[in-house]
Amino acid sequence: MFWKKKQELSCPVTPEDKEWIENNLDWLDRNLVELAHFPTILPTKDFFDWKFTGKQDDAFYVLARIGELCSINISHIQLDFINDQLDFGNGLLTAIEKGEKGIGGLYFGDEDGEAITIEKKQLDNPASLIAVMAHELSHHVLIGLHDIGYSDEKENEYLTDLTAVAYGFGIFLSDNATIYQVSSSSWRIGKQGYLPPQVIAYAMAVIQYFKGEIKTNPAWIDHLDKKTKKYFLQSLDYVRVHPPAPTGHLNW
Secondary structure: OHHHHHHHOOOOOOHHHHHHHHHHHHHHHHHOOOHHHOOOOOOOOOOOOOOOOOOHHHHHHHHHHHHHHHOOOOOOEEEEEEOOOOOOOOOEEEEOOEOEOOEEEEEEEEOOEEEEEEEHHHHHOHHHHHHHHHHHHHHHHHHHHOOOOOOOHHHHHHHHHHHHHHHHHHHHHOOOOOOEEEOOEEEOOOOOOOOOHHHHHHHHHHHHHHOOOOOOOOHHHHHOOHHHHHHHHHHHHHHHHOOOOOOOOOOO
């Protein structure tokens, strides 16, 4: 019995990842993304009231809608489309994990302007499209607006994913999410981002703490896939007993 209780209160992430999550979320909350202000975004018509048809209009809608949900001015961001076999140059690539098909998207910004490029296959999957767009817009916030990030490209992608989670898109970025019905069609989200599910789950639990909503399980919990839900409940149990204690130490 003691062993079981101890296991239930264990943290699902490493001490290093725990420190990284707590420090970066604390910084984001104080400087860029007021965590208590942004709801958890769900794959429902309450958040995305749009008939997805697999056309480019879907991407323009998602860009505008995420800009609205996150209070981000997207009026000057150019939106382009590309096939996954083409050369992406020097932009920041949102790659899909090995074994998945193709890539997701690309952010590029310089003194001449900013652009987000979406791989055309993303148009076939609304939830995947939303996940990629949230990530690319987080690049815009961190790099385009504030010139913030790690010098290491992979670390920078981790921070960008975490920023998208801070804006409320953890469900969309979680691994192997369930199918969501929208009208007569279904949405399915596969692995899109860089953070593993236990890191996303712990980050979402820490965000619940920042919101002052740690005492009860959130109503949206069943939108999480089975694996992430398990990690999230474990994280909530842990955070209730061991509240986040950010040290303020950042490596960028």
